[in-house]
Amino acid sequence: MPTRATAHAVGRVVRLQPDMANVLAAFPDAVVVVGSDDSVCYVNPAAETFFAAGAPVLCSAKITDLMPPDSPVMAVLGQVRRTGASVSEEEVEIENPRIGTHAVTLQAAPVADYGGTVVLTLHERSIAQKIDRQLVHRGAARSVTAMAAMLAHEVRNPLSGIRGAAQLLEGSAASSKDRELTRLICEETDRICKLVDRMEVFSDERPLERAAVNIHQVLEHVRLVAQNGFARNIRFEERYDPSLPPVFGNRDQLVQVFLNLVKNAAEAAPDPDGEIVISTAYRHGIRLAVPGSEARLKLPLVVGIQDNGAGIPEDIRPHLFDPFVTTKVNGTGLGLALVAKIIGDHGGVIEFDSQPRRTVFRVMLPIHEGGATE
Numbered sequence: 001m002p003t004r005a006t007a008h009a010v011g012r013v014v015r016l017q018p019d020m021a022n023v024l025a026a027f028p029d030a031v032v033v034v035g036s037d038d039s040v041c042y043v044n045p046a047a048e049t050f051f052a053a054g055a056p057v058l059c060s061a062k063i064t065d066l067m068p069p070d071s072p073v074m075a076v077l078g079q080v081r082r083t084g085a086s087v088s089e090e091e092v093e094i095e096n097p098r099i100g101t102h103a104v105t106l107q108a109a110p111v112a113d114y115g116g117t118v119v120l121t122l123h124e125r126s127i128a129q130k131i132d133r134q135l136v137h138r139g140a141a142r143s144v145t146a147m148a149a150m151l152a153h154e155v156r157n158p159l160s161g162i163r164g165a166a167q168l169l170e171g172s173a174a175s176s177k178d179r180e181l182t183r184l185i186c187e188e189t190d191r192i193c194k195l196v197d198r199m200e201v202f203s204d205e206r207p208l209e210r211a212a213v214n215i216h217q218v219l220e221h222v223r224l225v226a227q228n229g230f231a232r233n234i235r236f237e238e239r240y241d242p243s244l245p246p247v248f249g250n251r252d253q254l255v256q257v258f259l260n261l262v263k264n265a266a267e268a269a270p271d272p273d274g275e276i277v278i279s280t281a282y283r284h285g286i287r288l289a290v291p292g293s294e295a296r297l298k299l300p301l302v303v304g305i306q307d308n309g310a311g312i313p314e315d316i317r318p319h320l321f322d323p324f325v326t327t328k329v330n331g332t333g334l335g336l337a338l339v340a341k342i343i344g345d346h347g348g349v350i351e352f353d354s355q356p357r358r359t360v361f362r363v364m365l366p367i368h369e370g371g372a373t374e
């Protein structure tokens with residue numbers, strides 16, 4: 001990339017006028033210039049990141065190599081060439097096997113004097129918007145808080161009374177049929193107790209006890225628990241970045257997070273041939289502003305839990321992290337709400353990408369600049 005810059009004087013102030021390529025290199029959105037024969041003529045670094053390939057590879061490809069012919073991008077491209085006017089579309093899905101599915105705002109504009117050449121910009125939902133969504137999830141978790149506290153108070157005591165009475169009855173039950181019924185009462189009250197225990201976590205407002213946690217030890221523990229229990233028939237693959245620094249977090253709560261995600265993955269995976277990929281990576285350069293504070297957070301640690309199940313049903317996606325959203329007969333719909341709360345308490349973000357045979361939940365965890373003192 002040339003670094004040519006010209007200087008020109010305005011009054012006594014000397015202004016630098018950078019080269020256009022430098023401007024485009026600094027531009028955060030992906031920019032792709034497509035020639036009249038659909039060849040890719042130019043990509044900026046953000047486009048290289050977006051398509052997970054370098055400029056030489058992308059610029060020797062056609063736009064049809066980067067996305068399927070029925071992609072909405074191709075329709076927009078055709079429209080711009082026909083009308084000569086710019087087009088902007090929200091929530092356009094860009095799909096390709098290497099990058100998965102990304103929803104972007106697509107802008108397409110004709111390049112003057114170059115007939116048929118179109119410049120595309122792809123604007124992905126920003127991390128700030130992801131954080132916003134995360135905050136919405138936190139709000140949802142908060143709305144459960146009051147109910148959880150009430151349930152813990154009002155339901156636990158009568159339940160233990162019912163259980164105690166059923167146990168007494170069991171001792172004096174005459175027939176095996178009666179004993180079966182009293183056992184049923186005990187089992188069902190235990191089930192309600194477990195649900196109440198799970199909900200109580202939402203009302204726990206104590207500050208998080210955090211320390212340096214080796215995320216690989218957490219994931220290893222989760223995998224062992226899963227493989228010896230609910231995920232016995234599933235093949236696990238681990239793609240770990242061994243050089244990952246420790247997470248600043250609460251070990252037990254992180255175990256809970258990944259146990260919930262792996263359990264969902266195992267429940268979604270096909271039987272036989274179920275597969276779960278657990279991955280970790282260090283991502284440089286992602287910093288985000290915290291709403292209402294001067295602080296900058298880094299979210300460089302990314303943990304992925306991927307399964308080869310049928311994917312998340314379209315209709316529940318917008319509410320996935322809300323409590324009580326479930327498609328399972330015996331599900332409570334509290335798993336992901338709990339995950340969102342804990343990740344939120346850690347100052348992290350959770351995201352998902354889902355398509356048939358490839359659903360991945362990505363947890364991004366922070367390292368605070370101030371280390372363990374914050």
Ligand SMILES: Nc1ncnc2c1ncn2[C@@H]1O[C@H](COP(=O)(O)OP(=O)(O)OP(=O)(O)O)[C@@H](O)[C@H]1O
Nearest residue numbers: 264265268311312326327328331332333334335336
């Ligand atoms: N990996 C996944 N693949 C497909 N669907 C998923 C996946 N993870 C979650 N879901 C969907 O999201 C819903 C909510 O998940 P969540 O963990 O909150 O509750 P649940 O699993 O239904 O119940 P519980 O966790 O209490 O057992 C699930 O019912 C399922 O429809």
Ligand SMILES: [Mg+2]
Nearest residue numbers: 260264335336
């Ligand atoms: Mg679950």
